[in-house]
Amino acid sequence: MKVQRLFQGAGIAALTLYPLYAPTLSNSSMARMHSPLPLTDFALAMITNLALVSLAVALLWICLERTRAAKWIRFCLPAMYVFFGAECFSLYRTDNAGVKRLLGIAGLALCLTWVLYRVWPRTRRHVEFVCGKALGGLGIFCLLVVAQLLHLATWRPVPNFIEDRSLASAISPEMRSRVVWILMDELSYNQVFAQRAAGLDLPNFDKFRQSATVFTNVTPATDATQTALPSLLLGRLVDRVGYTWDNRYLFATQGQSLQAFPASETPFAVARNQGLTTGVVGWYNPYCSMLAPYADDCYWTYQANIPAVFVIGDGFWRNVGDAWLRYWIAVDHGQRDRALVYQAKVYDDLTVRAKRILAQDQPDFVFLHLPLPHPPGFYNRRTGQFESVNRASYLDNLALADKTLGELLATMHASPRWASTNIVLCGDHSWRTFVWRGTRHWTLEDEMASRGGVFDPRPMLMVHQAGETTPATIDSSIPLIRVHDILDSLLRGEQPDFQ
């Protein structure tokens, strides 16, 4: 009997914690792809929580089963299934569990259960029998989840850096031209230049425009960072990506199956063939695995809130506690958000490294993928400080993107290589209002700046060629994946074709 109670406790644990472990297990490849660190702490913390909930529920049930409370617990079981069923359903539709709505649905289920038992009293025994047995079945499912989590705990990433090999091969760099590709995630042309919000100052974008070609009608590759970046690196549309257990990056175009990512078709290979050295400072994608044979200097990271409340690298005990934060965050949404603190940390880490790589003589080809102005807003443009509360907007992040651009340009200006430096500045997609509107990260300022959430699909694309001192504008339509060919031309020392 006690073993049966333990299985039922495990069933409750499997149900209540499902939204936390499911995204990591059902899409383990993506969780690993975006994690620069092992997932061991997360997996062991999850197993600990499953064990704690199983034991607590089993003990409580053993203590209560001969009391009047047991009758009420059995009565509530169908509503509990409805609550967690609705939570699992909402998990794949939104990033917000919406606890108040879920409680409302569960309350309705309670009322219906009461009506059912009043109208057909004999159904009560059957319903309670099925609910009890189903819990036992979920207990067996819980064991399978633990086995999968143990497997995940054994995964080891490849290092998220490649030591600087380029310095050793440096040969009179001032003789060669330099190409710097700055990709700011979610940088919208419309919000920066076409319909800039009143009162938003972006002096560095304006200044850069004075000596660059700006494209006013760029069509995006895809709306997801995950597929947009490999699309730009290959110059063709990537439909989906994958990541093997032994850390090999895979990609597929539409209708094709996943295959090894051909780093030899990226501008990094062109640079190497030209005898140039290469470097990456990147966000989100496992660049050091993707570009390994052609990157002399590489570092990538990601704040990796998987799946939403856990932060990889926080350690076992913090991850144990993280699981219990989720309802607090959902109820209190709009308030303090640890995700913002980690976004700011990652931003600091990447920009420090970006400035350092630009200040050096090497590499000749530098690719910077920065985590802004990608929401959530984590910067307050009025105070100049990072935010730990959800009240900053996309415009705040744009102001930080402008400040960052200014710092990167100042670093490049100070370099002896400035006169021969070419710069490609772009977004990977535009501001995805359809993704952010309705989440806890959406602010009134976002609503106004987007004119009620209207999506403008044009990502930013600007090109400064070495020595260019006048502005130019190209209004004809151009796909963003042409960035690949523009980079190839610049790396070969040729004039890029903008038509």
Ligand SMILES: [Zn+2]
């Ligand atoms: Zn993106």
